[in-house]
Amino acid sequence: MNEDNPLSDSVILLGAGASKSEEAPLQSELFQNYFRYIRSLDRDLVSYLTVFFGLDLEPADNRQYENLTFPTCEEALGVLEMAISKREGFSGNENFQRNRLENIRDKLIRAISLSIARSLESSMNRRKRYHDILASQLKVNTNTAIISTNYDILIDDALDKEKHPIDYGFDFRFQRKDGEITTYSRPQNGILLYKIHGSLNWLYCPTCKGVDLTPLVKSVDGMSCNNLEHQTDCREVMTPVLIPPTYMKDISPHFLQSVWESSELLLRRAKRIIFCGYSFPDADIHLKYLLKRAEMNRLTSDPLEVFVVNHHRGKNPSAIIQEYERYFRFLRNHACFHYTRQSFQDFCEKGLDASDEFSKTEIDCMKL
Ligand SMILES: [Zn+2]
Structure with a gap:
């Protein structure tokens, strides 16, 4: 300057x-990168994307994910956020009933966090x-x-x-x-x-409404909200804050x-x-x-x-x-x-x- x-x-x-x-992924690339980098896929997440967005997520090798058209993060999260705020559910599968949607939403947020983290790790040495x-x-x-x-x-x-x-x-x-x-x-x-x-480095506990500051690596591990030393032990799984x-x-x-x-x-x-x-x-x-x-x-x-x-x-x-x-x-x-x-x-x-x-x-x- x-x-x-x-x-x-x-x-x-x-x-x-x-x-x-x-080389951070754009909104439209988040799910492609998640499936490219993460080996053990979460069943609920696969089921949500398959049923809601008509994707075939069982290909054997990574290259086939490149050809799929995923929803953006805003679309995939937005549909769930809106249903949760309206207290409505979807038919077709017991996983999509009203009381299950928050679980899928939290998994989706963790998937997005992982996708960003892994994409940036993979480009670490060249960018x-x-x-x-x-x-x-x-x-x-x-x-x-x-x-x-x-x-x-x-x-x-x-x-x-x-x-x-x-x-x-x-x-x-x-x-x-x-x-x-x-x-x-x-x-x-x-x-x-x-x-x-x-x-991604803000972890929120929806039970005690506390928000903790944490390095990225920890934030995506589904850390639970417990800390006896500080008199909090609600054991809720904390999620990164992504709105x-x-x-x-x-x-x-x-x-x-x-x-x-x-x-x-x-x-x-x-x-x-x-x-x-x-x-x-x-x-x-x-x-x-x-x-x-x-x-x-x-x-x-x-x-x-x-x-x-x-x-x-x-x-x-x-x-x-x-x-x-x-x-x-x-x-x-x-x-x-x-x-x-x-x-x-x-x-x-x-x-x-x-x-x-x-x-x-x-x-x-x-x-x-
Ligand atoms: Zn808590």
Whole structure:
């Protein structure tokens, strides 16, 4: 980054494209990767995907999974979340009756966690660590904060490597690290990292409603909520916190609501938001609402400058036009909107280059 620190008072928003730069699976690839990497398949999960989405999940070798069309994580989880919230069941199999759906949902969440973890492990030695480069550029005292829509812990690990304490925006009950359980103390002056759809390293107990911070490896093992030392022994299986964007409103637990509140305050004060690897999809209405609140209810006299860093060489012109327009039509202050020619990788390595942006005229010419 430049000497005058262009990132101060900035919020960096990480979308799926940022994680994709390090080979994390996209939503649409999560189940394919799960079946590619996991040898012992869970019967309930196989039965759910087979019966609900018409898949044939008995192929003998991995290559055949490549040819299957899986539902996205949002679709597979969303159907279950909606049935659970409406207290409805499905016919066809006793496994799909109302009281069995939460079990399938929890297994699905664990499968998604495993898929992300194994995909990132398998690319560990060949991928370039863009999140590490980004974290090395951040300084604790520059008022740079991060909002992430991703479940993976690429940015968490990167900040940890730089010895930056992380403030997730709420207090955890315990920290579980290297087999030890310790009390958690929220860091003073940590880097703010608000993960608005949850995170694989947050383990939630639906019985005592405690949420613990844990390294990724532990979070996917179905750890049970017991810790006599701290007078909790409910033995409930804890699950990672993953809330698909569409179902945010109905099912978000209390601590996630405070993450959203804090994100709003952060954006109302921020001078700029830099959308990295985020395509502003139509479905993310909760995030759009947050951005609109930040634009309208400013806590500073400065308007909110919006930068988009989501370009790559050879990007399809119609994808550029559509993405540009999704942002443009939603934002109120077009003079403060900057759709750059940078990729997330460029941004990590060279910092924000505000001069390198597409103009409205250029986009209009691309339409011809
Ligand atoms: Zn518990």
